Amino acid sequence: MNSKIGSYEFVIDHAVCDLSGKAPLPHLFGLLLKSAGRHADERGFGFTNLSQQNKAWVLSRVGIYLNEYPSAEDKITIHTWVESVEWFISRRCFEFVDTDGKIMGIAQTIWAAIDLETRKPCNIDELGSSINDFLGADKSFAEKKMVKIGRVEEEPLFLHSLKYSDIDINGHFNSVRYVERILDVFDIEMFESLNVREFEITYMAEARPATKLSFHKKTLAEQHFALEIKDTANQSTICRASVLFQ
Amino acid sequence: MNSKIGSYEFVIDHAVCDLSGKAPLPHLFGLLLKSAGRHADERGFGFTNLSQQNKAWVLSRVGIYLNEYPSAEDKITIHTWVESVEWFISRRCFEFVDTDGKIMGIAQTIWAAIDLETRKPCNIDELGSSINDFLGADKSFAEKKMVKIGRVEEEPLFLHSLKYSDIDINGHFNSVRYVERILDVFDIEMFESLNVREFEITYMAEARPATKLSFHKKTLAEQHFALEIKDTANQSTICRASVLFQ
Numbered sequence: 001m002n003s004k005i006g007s008y009e010f011v012i013d014h015a016v017c018d019l020s021g022k023a024p025l026p027h028l029f030g031l032l033l034k035s036a037g038r039h040a041d042e043r044g045f046g047f048t049n050l051s052q053q054n055k056a057w058v059l060s061r062v063g064i065y066l067n068e069y070p071s072a073e074d075k076i077t078i079h080t081w082v083e084s085v086e087w088f089i090s091r092r093c094f095e096f097v098d099t100d101g102k103i104m105g106i107a108q109t110i111w112a113a114i115d116l117e118t119r120k121p122c123n124i125d126e127l128g129s130s131i132n133d134f135l136g137a138d139k140s141f142a143e144k145k146m147v148k149i150g151r152v153e154e155e156p157l158f159l160h161s162l163k164y165s166d167i168d169i170n171g172h173f174n175s176v177r178y179v180e181r182i183l184d185v186f187d188i189e190m191f192e193s194l195n196v197r198e199f200e201i202t203y204m205a206e207a208r209p210a211t212k213l214s215f216h217k218k219t220l221a222e223q224h225f226a227l228e229i230k231d232t233a234n235q236s237t238i239c240r241a242s243v244l245f246q
Numbered sequence: 247m248n249s250k251i252g253s254y255e256f257v258i259d260h261a262v263c264d265l266s267g268k269a270p271l272p273h274l275f276g277l278l279l280k281s282a283g284r285h286a287d288e289r290g291f292g293f294t295n296l297s298q299q300n301k302a303w304v305l306s307r308v309g310i311y312l313n314e315y316p317s318a319e320d321k322i323t324i325h326t327w328v329e330s331v332e333w334f335i336s337r338r339c340f341e342f343v344d345t346d347g348k349i350m351g352i353a354q355t356i357w358a359a360i361d362l363e364t365r366k367p368c369n370i371d372e373l374g375s376s377i378n379d380f381l382g383a384d385k386s387f388a389e390k391k392m393v394k395i396g397r398v399e400e401e402p403l404f405l406h407s408l409k410y411s412d413i414d415i416n417g418h419f420n421s422v423r424y425v426e427r428i429l430d431v432f433d434i435e436m437f438e439s440l441n442v443r444e445f446e447i448t449y450m451a452e453a454r455p456a457t458k459l460s461f462h463k464k465t466l467a468e469q470h471f472a473l474e475i476k477d478t479a480n481q482s483t484i485c486r487a488s489v490l491f492q
Contacts, residue, residue, distance in 0.1 A: 014293065015279055015422070017415040019455070026411065033261055047260065072415060163430035164437050165272065169263040169318060176261070184409035188455040191410050209265070209434040 004137035005081045006039030014072040018191060022069035025196045026179040029064060032094050032107055033175070035078040045129035054116045055127065059109060059175055063146050063200040066096065066105030075099050081137035088112050088121040090131065093139070108144065146200055149240040152228035156214035157185060159232060162207060173207035173238070182227050182241050185217055190245060194223065198244040204237045213238060250383035251327045252285030260318040264437060268315035271442045272425045275310060278340050278353055279421065281324040291375035300362045301373065305355060305421055306335075309392045309446040312342065312351030321345050327383035334358050334367040336377065339385070354390065392446055395486040398474035402460035403431060405478060408453060419453035419484070428473050428487050431463055436491060440469065444490040450483045459484060
């Protein structure tokens, strides 16, 4: 095993599965973040290390591409590695693998390291972290180019005031909850016959407990949608996402 | 270790913590259900065993009483055992214990075994399961009497149509999501200075994707509330809960 790659095993708990008996995408996204956190912590460039410098990793973009979803009680392994570091930006990749070694899906995430005082991004090379020692994992990755998601100008579907369960340990809208709230825009019936094949999200601004959000949806093609969450106070964009069902 | 008692260790993930840096009650409730499931499965009377007879455990009541909440990265152990079996009803108890062996809180759950065809409860003694072999755990439990929660006749606070993320593998409102949705009734500010000290819920009827719910709240005393979720179609009760903050 190449130590540049971290491999983490999970069992899909019966209690987290959706009405189709599969692990929902937000749950798999949570496991992916857990794997990323463990991989970085074990190698000395995780949240703990950065927080000693009053810095933190901030998630900027995520793309998840799944051919298959694991079912209740299935074991899956998530492989993760740092694909590149460029100035302010680190790109981390993932594979979801079943017990036969078959790749069920892939994912990519874009992270920035920010200074917690100024909230500005830092040059990752100047962090003095060990991240560069773990570049160059010998791993072929069927790269998916993340496309810029355009503005969604449609009228709001509904407004949402952030609730207790939406807020994370930093007092911001929890990254996994964004994904739940976005999928909850769609009728439950869609999830009976279709799966989310591709999900991309770009986090553009922080939402805090007092932020009142509006949700907007545009149909790009059959079963392919763009979504935008805006801050109702000034119409600025909180995040944009695209969802492809198949 | 008494094999009548199951002990399960969990680490509180940074990513699940709330704005106070602690594990939220719904997350601990999920761990409690996970422990219950493992305990029963390992001893031959879990969901898998019952499903072979086309039967299932149904959660009827829950009481969770917490003096302290674990923080991010804390390790906790959940001890669980079957306290009693009476005809249609099984009572299961829990302790939340920190790494020093201090009891942070306790919980109790009431389960019925139902026939999945008739949806009627079954006499647990006639299940032919091994559950009775595991009664009589030598465990003192500071029993909390669960009080019947009265009707909440107040006007609805809001209506809620069930969403994709609300629905479990059986096509019903997920038991943990009930608790999240109930806590989300309260202002986020309450959770900055107070903790949920006691939470009790009685599940009274199943809610399915098409069910439209109304949420009702009554103040019982300072920082003590009764809540009721009703089916807007016929005003019947889906569940009642009581929440004590301190």
